[in-house]
Amino acid sequence: MIRRQSVLVIGGGSVGLAVAALLGSGDHAEALQVVLLEPRSIPKWDPKHIDLRVYALSRASQWMLQQIGAWHHISEARVSPYRRMRVWESSPISGLGSLDFDSADIGEPDLGHIVEDVLLREALLRRLEVLPNVELRLGLGLDKIEVGPRDVRVTTGNGEILSGNLLIAADGSDSRVRTLLGLSVSGASYDQKAIVAHVGTRKEHMETAWQRFLKTGPLAFLPLTDGRSSVVWSMSSQHADSLLEQSSKKFINQLEVASEGILGGVDSVSARVSFKLRVMHSRRYCCPRVALVGDAAHIVHPLAGQGMNMGFLDAVEIVDVIENALNRGEDPGDLRTLRRYERNRKGENLKMLLALDGLNRFFRFPGISLLRVAGLSVVNAASPVKRALMREALGLSK
Template sequence: MPRLESLAIPNAVATQPASLDYYPQTQLHDRQPIEDNLETQSPQLHYDLAIVGGGIIGNTLALALQNSGLRVVSIESQAQSISISKGRAYVLSVLSGKIFEGLGIWNRILPHVTQFSQIQISDADYAGVVKMYPEDLGTAALGYAASHEVLLTALQSQLRSAQNLTQMCPAQVTAVEYSQTEATLSVTTPDTDTPVIIRANLVIAADGAKSALRERAGIATSGWNYWQSCITATIEPEKSHQNIAYERFWYAGPIGVLPLADGRCQVVWTLPHEQAEALRDLPADEFLQQLEHCTGGLLGKLKLDSQRWLFPVKLMQSQQYTAQRLALIGDAAHCCHPVAGQGMNLGIRDAAALAEILVAAHQAGEDIGSDAVLKRYTSWRKPENWVILAFTDFLDRMFSTSILPIVIIRRFGLLLLDRIPLFKHLALRLMTGLAGKLPQVAR
């Protein structure tokens, strides 16, 4: 399989840097059919699979296919220097940890993440606190907090030795066409005058919530924008976080505090749009005063260690996860409320499940881009994702209100959760991903 360097594309490198949520989306332009515009000198490559989007989810899929025998090309629009510097951290579920362990990169990731020794759930000024421990689930940890840089670097490092993978970065998909037998993509790079033409049996859209591939294919979405926006920031606490993850609900929206490996914490604070914008624009000391109040002083005096980022919150489910020669994964397929930190973990499960289906189909001599194969992916992942989307929506609506009857009901629910071990165990299995069908790589 020729590497792109042999085609004189110097900026094609073995890295796939990007954040699902924030990197610029691939642009697909309406144009004449690719064949009509194809210059005879345009390089042409043939692959079994083209992954558009080289963030954490796209790279997870590429790594899961490393020893599959499938020829894979990964196309990423951003240069490594841009995406690797994103100062985000994510909740990594127990199942995601198992998937990464099965893919052989957990030993690269684990030394640089925080293992949750405890999760504390509390409701505004209510005195009761639900405390969850690893023994409630029967695992070594309840989850992890991992930075974007750590996850992406580990994936990129492992993929450098993948013999079946060609990586184009930075590169833009400028057109794509689908037929009964294959997909044809036109790809440009900063140093080429003519596009590279890629033919593949299947295209994977891992290009984020505003997926151009999804929109180009005419796949509709359902869902809604919440009345809330989310503020994220990194803080230095006066007191040690003791590897405790906090989910603290307030009447305006939930606050998540993730313990990071270097002693800092990442705050994910959801509020109505106007309040969130006002809070973002407050002087740092006033912002921290409000944060200290809303976290109950659990971490002592706080110091702001990053800029405050603001983004709107939405629930989105694609009405189809597949189309002709196309499959959606990660945020291209679905988005959920950030409460309980489920979003990226759903995408990691998508990638692991799709890889398992594609490898089995390839070994059985099936066409990996056929409708019959892609339906297996939809039937596995779409119902499970619906459960999590509904769960996070329920949590946000149940706890983001001061209506007295609802407040009474939810606090009674927290009491039952704290007192009945079975309820706690079931809730943890749902939150950690262990309640659904486990991919082979995580068993």
Template structure:
């Protein structure tokens, strides 16, 4: 015997929880499945080394979902400027919120903060049921929907299943959806560091031979770093004593923030370009990393996932208001057309930047730096790039515009 819902969301991270929240606000009967419930509170130290640079569009989504106050309570870190440097060619770019109508360019937020605040909201939505622990082991099509089997034998049925279960998505594999992509041969090394000089609410990024080094400002005065390195270099850096690691980091930063005084736990994850060949199948839609994985050099992965969540919820709720099937093929294709093109543009841009800044072709560094200087001086073009990076572009879902979709 199976319990039936309108929508089952597999994956309770940032994207899956956002989908469930938006649908729950619209009164959709949703089951959110995850292997474990996330923590809601934690001691002040240590800071989570997994952070995201959330755009203005993402903030609007989270505000409409009523999660933003819980995030502010737990701690968000606004950044008002962004400075980008080319270590080899000497080029620079500077973006400032003073050139926009907003008081900041975005916020650096621990991933656990966003997830906890979303789950707080889920607790208040009568139509949402969070089921943990829950590990999906199989998926079966029905004439009017889909059934998900858990590894403990429980079965849940729904009109539509949403795979928000990460880059190695089991739902995607079970549905037979292939992926296209490649490994970069790079790892992203992450940690929290204490620096001699103030970060000045500025996101700093320096492009080096092996990849970019970013310092992301935290409210406690420290910085979260994301350092893209060749995989062998990153693994070696994980084993260095703290003093040796800080010395290597100080050399790579070239004194941007003075001396590197302390470092917390370090971790590294492999970097990959990957997209699902289809975002949808019968009675199934993919969102977030299950649908696409991009290079983190501009920190757009989480923002793209939240836009997926907002767009998918909008088309589902529109269909429900029209009393149409939530898994109608045309509906799912509309979601795919809406998001796939935008995601591929962002992914392609990140891939191109990584290749251009990683190239050692003679003369390219001078040309690259000259281009950075030209963009920095070109007011209209620079403003376009600034707004695009803030998520303020055309064809946004209603939630990203600050409007309800239910």
């Protein structure tokens, strides 16, 4: 008889849900018992209302969601493909200082999809509900953790004790698991906030993601299915706080100036919310019997919409490492096993984190505007470089 390995997944954001779904539907599903703890209740997607939180998901993320069996639900409900992308900085020389990407140039139908947070979590939860070896414990969070030589025990918010051979921490940027285990991090606050809102514009978005780099921070317009765009506008925290207090009319005026009226002007704005921005990287992604995934391990600037995509790649890798260990009859919670996951993901995530951090600083740095304009124009003229960048962003570079 096979001895079942039990895995505790802490956190039911999209990354934790994806880990549980991959484990529960993979080759070793029968050899695993998965328990997922999440303090929030089941999200309910509203077909009449586009969630304010949306993500630009890459092709690699789409494939993972297809593998899990969740993409079908998402694409039937509502997704917005983006087929082109324009990145620009205000240029003193007309026609220069922009970079245009088109999915047709690499023979792909699109560059990715804009997906709503609530819909993504609902689709993943629907899959989990039908997987017999996954137990969902919603409304419950982890309070304490104790790591032993053969197992890991957690105490939930209601005093219940659960144990497993392995724990995967997907409990987000302020990870309680990471803190309780004393796993140190490096990073800093950007003293920036991102304002997020949906806006109606006079011109069509043409299924294009628009991104302007301003000295105060990047501003993006992501296309939505109802013709509006989701704005993600990063700026100093002080500026964001004052903009959030202003009337819709004043906010729209400032947004039109910041976007150079790229979509013919803005004529409506939804509710506005803001997110504090910081960069963080955990020095270790694992310790005996525990692995960190998603924002629990790394936080990046949202300027290229990569945080969730990176978390999904973590999910695929940790499950791959666990399944390979089971194939060899090894203990999946052993530190030597978990180090393989760390080796395969930490360097990749660090590269992305540094690139995004560098871009954010580069475009905010005063005095080198001409250099930036020239840089964007040179890349724009170099088709092979552009194609390589697009393949990288789609997760097709391997």
